[in-house]
Amino acid sequence: MKQTVVIQVSMDGQGNCFSNTEGEKARRKAMKIAVGLSGVESLALKGQNRDQIEVKGDNIDTVKLATLLRKKVGPACIVSVAEEKKEEKKDEKKDEPKIQCPHGPPYAFYEIRDPCYDTNVCSIL
Structure with missing residues (x-):
């Protein structure tokens, strides 16, 4: 799982106010400590103020982590x-490709007229 x-730890340091080395050491x-947990x-x-530690992992013992941080760093x-x-x-x-039937080239249609039935032809009967 x-x-x-997310644990908030007081990491401001109690050194002099002009240097932030104590805070960096505490961080x-x-x-x-946090990385050392299984x-x-x-x-x-x-x-x-970068005073919150966000830890991600599997089955982290949250209470143990908070206790260790309280003992070694400060209020957590x-x-x-x-x-x-x-x-x-x-x-x-x-989408599976759909099967398409192959089609041949289109047929050309030609009109063939029978001369017997043509009405334009002049004939004497």
């Missing part, structure tokens, strides 16, 4: 857990 988990640490296939940072909150929807592919029916 593939699922998508790297959180990403290493079943994780992909990971992405989301949110305006599970935002959403959703099962990944499978795209239903519509079976497109392929």
Whole structure:
């Protein structure tokens, strides 16, 4: 069962306000923790401040992930857990070629008149 988990983690860092290295370290640490779990296939940072971790994979233990992030990084909150929807592919029916009968060339029709029945002929009877 593939699922998508979004967890919000406080990764602002408590260093001085002029450098953001503490926040980057916290992000790297959180990403290493999330990737280390079994079943994780992909990971992405989301949110305006890149403080949400979106994890996709098979049978991810969401509670274990949140607990590890709380212990090693900081406050973590599970935002959403959703099962990944499978795209239903519509079976497109392929048009089978229809059998066509071969046709010969068209016949040319000629009008042949019998001179006996021709009314334009002048005859004396």
